[in-house]
Amino acid sequence: MIENISEPKHCVAIIGGAVAGSTAAEVLADAGVVCVVFEQNDRPYGKIEDGLPRWHVKQRKMEYETIDGRLDRPNVIFAPRTRLGQDLDFHDLVQNWGFSAILLANGAWKDRPLPVDGIDQYVDKGLIYQNPFIYWFNHKNEKAYPGPRYVIPEGTIVIGGGLASIDVVKAVQVDLYEAALRSRGIETTMLELEHKGIPAICAAHGVDPAALGVKDCVLYYRRRAVDMPVAQPPDNATPEQMAKTQAVRQKLLSKVLEKFRVRFFECHLPTAAITEGDRLVGLRFVQTRVEGRNAHPIPGTETDVLSPLVISSIGSVPEPIAGVEMKGDFYRFKDWDTGEYAPAERVFGVGNVVTGQGNIAVSRKHAAFVARHLVENYLGIGDGERDISPAYRGAEDRVRQQLEKVEASLQRHAPLAPEQVNTILERVGSRLHQLGCAGYREWIDKVTPPDLE
Numbered sequence: 274m275i276e277n278i279s280e281p282k283h284c285v286a287i288i289g290g291a292v293a294g295s296t297a298a299e300v301l302a303d304a305g306v307v308c309v310v311f312e313q314n315d316r317p318y319g320k321i322e323d324g325l326p327r328w329h330v331k332q333r334k335m336e337y338e339t340i341d342g343r344l345d346r347p348n349v350i351f352a353p354r355t356r357l358g359q360d361l362d363f364h365d366l367v368q369n370w371g372f373s374a375i376l377l378a379n380g381a382w383k384d385r386p387l388p389v390d391g392i393d394q395y396v397d398k399g400l401i402y403q404n405p406f407i408y409w410f411n412h413k414n415e416k417a418y419p420g421p422r423y424v425i426p427e428g429t430i431v432i433g434g435g436l437a438s439i440d441v442v443k444a445v446q447v448d449l450y451e452a453a454l455r456s457r458g459i460e461t462t463m464l465e466l467e468h469k470g471i472p473a474i475c476a477a478h479g480v481d482p483a484a485l486g487v488k489d490c491v492l493y494y495r496r497r498a499v500d501m502p503v504a505q506p507p508d509n510a511t512p513e514q515m516a517k518t519q520a521v522r523q524k525l526l527s528k529v530l531e532k533f534r535v536r537f538f539e540c541h542l543p544t545a546a547i548t549e550g551d552r553l554v555g556l557r558f559v560q561t562r563v564e565g566r567n568a569h570p571i572p573g574t575e576t577d578v579l580s581p582l583v584i585s586s587i588g589s590v591p592e593p594i595a596g597v598e599m600k601g602d603f604y605r606f607k608d609w610d611t612g613e614y615a616p617a618e619r620v621f622g623v624g625n626v627v628t629g630q631g632n633i634a635v636s637r638k639h640a641a642f643v644a645r646h647l648v649e650n651y652l653g654i655g656d657g658e659r660d661i662s663p664a665y666r667g668a669e670d671r672v673r674q675q676l677e678k679v680e681a682s683l684q685r686h687a688p689l690a691p692e693q694v695n696t697i698l699e700r701v702g703s704r705l706h707q708l709g710c711a712g713y714r715e716w717i718d719k720v721t722p723p724d725l726e
């Protein structure tokens with residue numbers, strides 16, 4: 274806990290302590306700003322812990338340590354188990370707490386709803402969304418795991434097309450083949466299957482994977498394979514550059530399909546739920562004709578696909594928070610690059626909460642870099658080292674660039690008087706006392722499950 278402040282200082286609230294929130298805290302704290310990081314969970318690692326599949330063992334550990342180093346430093350106070358919209362009221366935070374600025378670094382945790390009428394009544398009754406699915410996949414082996422437990426059946430279908438949907442089909446397939454091999458008395462691990470691929474592991478045990486009779490997972494995408502957003506063309510791409518990007522996309526996908534025995538249907542759009550009693554038992558698809566970004570349904574091409582489980586992985590957007598104004602699926606930002614929140618001065622968004630809408634130089638540069646080797650490593654189909662840290666360094670650079678606006682705003686306003694900062698710190702201190710949180714490292718040690726993978 275920070276001792277009594279005796280000089281004027283800026284004091285900033287940061288909502289969310291993961292890649293974006295911790296990067297912001299580090300930059301601002303090192304510039305002498307007192308930062309209070311309010312995090313909804315016990316641990317601050319966000320998508321790294323709950324969204325990056327657990328086969329990225331080294332990467333996750335490395336990123337945890339990076340985040341720890343940023344939050345366990347002078348001028349940073351970490352307030353866990355404090356959710357904006359539940360334990361903290363947004364209007365109260367903006368109007369009454371007295372912070373110099375408020376940064377929303379709470380990421381994108383709401384799955385985009387699958388656009389099929391009435392489908393959400395079947396959540397957990399034949400339908401699962403990607404965020405809870407990966408959360409379960411990452412934590413399911415912990416004894417004290419409190420969330421819903423899923424059984425992944427053969428013949429699962431996944432709706433998606435981006436990198437995250439590929440994580441989902443891989444998770445399903447390694448789970449199915451681990452079980453199928455075990456039923457033949459062959460012990461293997463999720464890590465081995467992900468790393469070497471299903472055909473290679475089967476071959477090592479003298480098994481023909483087809484002979485296992487697993488009903489493989491199927492990925493359905495509404496556009497063509499060459500349109501999949503797993504690689505991005507440069508800005509104002511020439512037709513040659515576009516063709517090259519499309520070839521990369523096709524190649525990446527083919528490698529994934531082969532290495533994990535996934536089946537794939539392009540140009541298929543789900544249009545209706547097929548149900549039995551209170552369960553979803555499949556989806557009706559219509560084929561599409563792709564024109565630019567549009568996928569037009571082709572009348573008369575409808576097919577019904579029965580499946581015991583549908584996983585929807587069509588993207589994530591920020592969760593609505595009481596009091597935070599929205600524009601469509603996002604918070605009402607004035608500027609997608611700087612993350613300035615339109616309805617209130619001194620409120621900014623950083624990181625995934627301003628997802629993908631930005632156009633700032635570092636993001637563009639990074640997107641081009643991400644196109645190849647990094648994505649191959651991310652997907653586990655590259656030949657090189659499986660180091661994907663540049664993905665996170667890119668995200669951090671983007672946060673640093675967004676912080677320029679925040680720093681300019683702080684410079685325009687006088688720092689808070691010492692008593693104002695001390696009032697905020699007392700308020701935070703009493704919450705930490707209630708929680709039994711006496712310091713960052715001690716807290717993390719206390720709340721980390723002993724069997725966390």
Ligand SMILES: Cc1cc2nc3c(=O)[nH]c(=O)nc-3n(C[C@H](O)[C@H](O)[C@H](O)COP(=O)(O)OP(=O)(O)OC[C@H]3O[C@@H](n4cnc5c(N)ncnc54)[C@H](O)[C@@H]3O)c2cc1C
Nearest residue numbers: 289291292293312313319320356357379380624625664668
């Ligand atoms: C191959 C690859 C390439 C990538 N390329 C890019 C790129 O080019 N650019 C880019 O920006 N990113 C990129 N990323 C994504 C990068 O992983 C994310 O930007 C980053 O992990 C997201 O961090 P975040 O802190 O914004 O969000 P999160 O990790 O989601 O963290 C949000 C935190 O806020 C907390 N929180 C949520 N709601 C509340 C609440 N109401 N109250 C309190 N706390 C709350 C959550 O618990 C969580 O800890 C890439 C990733 C990969 C794997």
